[in-house]
Amino acid sequence: MDHRIRHAGLGAKVMTATKAAELVDHGMTIGMSGFTGAGYPKAVPQALAARMVATHERGESFRVRVLTGASTAPELDGALARADGIDLRLPYQSDPELRARINRGEMDYLDIHLSHVAQYAWFGFFGKLDLAVVEATAIMPDGRLLPSSSVGNNKTWLDLADKVIVEVNHWQPMEMEGMHDVYYGTALPPNRKPIPLLKPDDRIGEPYLRLDPDKVIAVVETNAPDRNSAFSPPDDCSRQIAGHLIEFFRHEIAKGRLSPQLLPLQSGVGNIANAVLGGLRDGGFKGLTAFTEVIQDGMLDLLANDVLSVASATSFSLSPAGIERFLADIEFFRKRIILRTQEISNHPELVRRLGCIAMNGMVEADIYGNINSTHVAGTSIINGIGGSGDFARNGFMSCFLTPSTAKNGAVSCIVPMVSHVDHTEHDVAVVVTEQGLADLRGLSPRQRAKVVIERCAHPDYRPLLQDYFNRALHDSRGKHTPHLLSEALAWHQRFLETGDMRP
Numbered sequence: 001m002d003h004r005i006r007h008a009g010l011g012a013k014v015m016t017a018t019k020a021a022e023l024v025d026h027g028m029t030i031g032m033s034g035f036t037g038a039g040y041p042k043a044v045p046q047a048l049a050a051r052m053v054a055t056h057e058r059g060e061s062f063r064v065r066v067l068t069g070a071s072t073a074p075e076l077d078g079a080l081a082r083a084d085g086i087d088l089r090l091p092y093q094s095d096p097e098l099r100a101r102i103n104r105g106e107m108d109y110l111d112i113h114l115s116h117v118a119q120y121a122w123f124g125f126f127g128k129l130d131l132a133v134v135e136a137t138a139i140m141p142d143g144r145l146l147p148s149s150s151v152g153n154n155k156t157w158l159d160l161a162d163k164v165i166v167e168v169n170h171w172q173p174m175e176m177e178g179m180h181d182v183y184y185g186t187a188l189p190p191n192r193k194p195i196p197l198l199k200p201d202d203r204i205g206e207p208y209l210r211l212d213p214d215k216v217i218a219v220v221e222t223n224a225p226d227r228n229s230a231f232s233p234p235d236d237c238s239r240q241i242a243g244h245l246i247e248f249f250r251h252e253i254a255k256g257r258l259s260p261q262l263l264p265l266q267s268g269v270g271n272i273a274n275a276v277l278g279g280l281r282d283g284g285f286k287g288l289t290a291f292t293e294v295i296q297d298g299m300l301d302l303l304a305n306d307v308l309s310v311a312s313a314t315s316f317s318l319s320p321a322g323i324e325r326f327l328a329d330i331e332f333f334r335k336r337i338i339l340r341t342q343e344i345s346n347h348p349e350l351v352r353r354l355g356c357i358a359m360n361g362m363v364e365a366d367i368y369g370n371i372n373s374t375h376v377a378g379t380s381i382i383n384g385i386g387g388s389g390d391f392a393r394n395g396f397m398s399c400f401l402t403p404s405t406a407k408n409g410a411v412s413c414i415v416p417m418v419s420h421v422d423h424t425e426h427d428v429a430v431v432v433t434e435q436g437l438a439d440l441r442g443l444s445p446r447q448r449a450k451v452v453i454e455r456c457a458h459p460d461y462r463p464l465l466q467d468y469f470n471r472a473l474h475d476s477r478g479k480h481t482p483h484l485l486s487e488a489l490a491w492h493q494r495f496l497e498t499g500d501m502r503p
């Protein structure tokens with residue numbers, strides 16, 4: 001028996017992905033592993049997609065409902081979307097093929113807070129979970145799973161599903177053993193108890209996922225890397241955004257509102273987030289912690305340089321260079337990284353208790369501080385809200401970051417009214433662009449509009465925003481949040497009609 005499948009009964013269930021995919025039926029609701037391109041099943045979804053295509057060619061339907069942790073990769077979301085095999089998908093996604101189908105209205109997509117997914121599944125809000133397809137690094141002698149590069153919602157899928165397919169991926173390093181912390185103390189209302197986590201590095205659970213071996217209908221072996229998307233080095237704009245934020249942190253330390261160790265950091269994905277992390281390193285910060293969702297390259301760097309002492313998350317999202325670095329020093333990183341279920345990594349109770357500093361990208365902000373993180377022109381989704389809302393509402397302070405313009409200047413990311421709201425004005429403390437930083441704490445709507453326009457808008461759009469605001473101050477019927485309703489969304493309409501927000 002292979003050393004990674006140490007349970008005799010489960011060793012007897014090893015089969016090919018094609019055979020395993022034959023056990024999946026049309027109409028099933030399936031919980032799959034995977035979070036930001038890490039730890040997703042690599043073989044069964046592709047075999048399933050092939051079956052779907054063949055079934056559709058016979059004129060029969062074959063579609064399933066797919067629940068994951070967050071985004072996956074071409075082998076899962078891409079393959080199933082191309083096969084027209086997804087009826088409903090939730091939550092966060094980032095696959096171009098899947099996104100195109102969602103935006104053409106060919107399938108349903110449910111964009112919900114990442115911390116809500118597990119509890120909604122337990123509440124029964126998604127119906128019965130027929131099947132779990134979960135990647136693991138190994139199967140332990142007692143049948144428990146050594147998780148792989150993400151934990152996500154795997155605990156919930158394994159507990160709730162009627163049947164389970166395990167993919168054991170030989171590419172995932174065995175040295176990750178001991179890095180995970182799976183908490184089994186969550187109960188349902190009204191029987192919930194406080195979660196006993198007081199510091200980002202507290203371990204409150206077990207390093208393995210429990211699994212009832214009798215539910216397992218197939219074990220499939222793979223040897224395939226995670227998505228591992230490359231990062232481009234931070235550009236000037238990202239570095240300027242990072243610079244404004246770090247200057248602001250220093251100001252807050254000087255004012256005594258933050259200590260030199262700041263508070264546990266939550267950092268979104270992407271190049272701006274990486275630039276902020278790089279800025280903290282270059283700025284001489286030490287002894288910081290992270291309580292976040294995703295460990296990306298910048299976090300490894302901070303851990304290696306002792307800027308960060310510990311990082312708690314639910315998943316990796318590393319570039320090929322980041323993976324090499326992680327593997328080369330895995331003993332070091334295992335002591336400093338804790339991977340938890342996403343209901344714990346993003347838990348509102350913990351985010352509030354620890355006082356996380358939330359830093360996330362956005363699509364656009366309006367002059368009053370409402371944030372759109374997900375939609376272009378109000379109707380086409382990009383990725384989804386992810387965990388940004390879990391941290392924005394509950395953290396110590398919520399910062400949203402974006403270049404001031406998009407599409408080569410044809411779009412202003414500061415607008416009179418956002419075309420879609422993910423984070424309301426009540427959840428937003430700080431807005432940052434390369435132009436500057438708007439500190440919205442304690443400001444009324446009219447005060448906020450003034451600083452957002454002055455500090456964050458691009459000079460091409462600043463006079464237009466100022467003109468809108470001045471006229472709204474004069475002509476708006478209500479003067480608390482002044483708007484010209486017939487004009488508030490006109491910039492988006494102009495972009496749709498002319499490809500440019502400027503008149």
Ligand code: 0RQ
Nearest residue numbers: 268269270360361362363364373383385386387388406413
């Ligand atoms: O599209 O590539 O076609 O040109 O949006 O924008 O500038 O590459 O920025 O990669 O940081 O993503 C909000 C999408 C930003 C991300 C978002 C277009 C732009 C480009 C991407 P193109 P950039 P980023 C942790 C927390 C929500 C989830 C979250 C996100 C594309 O940060 O998904 O925060 N956030 N999770 O051209 C039209 C505008 C635009 C615009 C940008 N105003 N109008 N298009 N774009 N601004 C992670 C998890 O939760 C898992």
